[in-house]
Amino acid sequence: MENKLDLDERFYAGHRFDDGIGLAEFELAAKRLDAEEKAFLWATNTTSLLAPVIWFFGYQLHVDWTANDVQPDVLPLITTAFIIFSTFFSVMSINHVASSRRNRVFAERKIVLLRRSMGVRYGENSLVLPSWRLEGADNPFGLKLFSGYFSYSSFPVFLLLSFSALSIILLFDNIPLGEFSPNEFELIDPSQTAVVAGAVWFLIGTFIFRLSLREQNENLFLWGARVTSFLARIPLVSNVEYNLYRSKLEISEAARIGARTDIIIPFALSIEDQAFYSHRGINWRGVARASWQFARRRRISGGSSITQQCARTNFLAKLSPAWRRKIVEFALARWLESVLSKEEIIRIYLTTARFDPGIYGFHRAHRHFFPEEPEIDRAVSFILVERLGNIRSLFLAERIRQLLERLVSEGLMSVDDVKRVGLLYEQLINAQKIINNTTITPSDIVACFAKA
Incomplete structure (x- = not known):
């Protein structure tokens, strides 16, 4: 029923282009990738530059508070507003970097897809051209949205979160929390509370970044x-x-x-x-x-x-x-x-699913066990599903009899279907696709239903 298909045809089916259309799409994807790379570079550079600026302002507020250069009733409000702004800015920057990364990877995957659709692949040269980079990728999903916590694409985010967390640690004790002010906790040292707040914010920012690249x-x-x-x-x-x-x-x-x-x-x-x-x-x-x-x-x-x-x-x-x-x-x-x-x-x-050694999928199992049967009927369906639980290719007579009894009682099979099942099992045993090492034959099982 099916001619053998190579991997390109099976896993890139429906993505066939005329030469002119394919090349035009490839050029368009390459231009889009170039634009996305520039956007990603701008996002990472901007984030890396602004991260120290955020920390500097937080540090300056901390110095002003220590030196009492600002009125005590004003500085807590400024401090609170600054922390809210810095965290909001950090979230926006994280999402922007992640969005730029996503757009870039999607553009790269399209290039790989077009390349494979036009018959270009680098599989044998994976040591020279790594499969996890665009230069040698044969599989679009080999280019991952999240490339790791220690990759260059994650560096600006962690730089931003580090400076932002440091600002929170410096200023957290100055936030007016009313009756829940850290200074009023007897069992918790305020500096420890500030460190915990900064660490929690760092973890939250990391989670937001990872969630954005799922x-x-x-x-x-x-x-x-x-x-x-x-x-x-x-x-x-x-x-x-x-x-x-x-x-x-x-x-x-x-x-x-x-x-x-x-x-x-x-x-x-x-x-x-x-x-x-x-x-x-x-x-x-x-x-x-x-x-x-x-x-x-x-x-x-x-x-x-x-x-x-x-x-x-x-x-x-x-x-x-x-x-x-x-x-x-x-x-x-x-x-x-x-x-x-x-x-x-x-x-x-x-x-x-595995139906026999080396046979995966019911459509392949159908051709393997029943090459002369053009359709999958109830008898064929029963045998195929029974093979799912039989990894040793054995004829398990008692199990088969019990299953047939239950299916007949449920109305899924008739006695005529059981007779056909017996004939098909005989053929499979004679063809040595199923091994019967017992004295019970398929005919014996069918006879039980005939008596009933």
């Missing part, structure tokens, strides 16, 4: 998942945003080749996660059941929701030990539920 699907849930991943020592993939992008494209790829999900989704829900539409990423009943089984058999199995399995397949770089991985899955599941709809999650799951 990716489209980056939020507090993802940050929590990253912290959980670090503590559990189960690393996430290096570029979460890119993996989510590719996962969504797999949905488009399945639709492009005509692989239908409307038939297979009910089977996935019934077999893998019946409570999928009622939970928020974690099926706590399944977790409790799996915990009970672990307590009895000392083996972790089952209990994962479809959202957790989707997170495991696409965003975890390490899968063991299992109990630590489960903790990270919980955090990732909450993130996925916050950025994707239920329909997107289950479609991503079905188009990226």
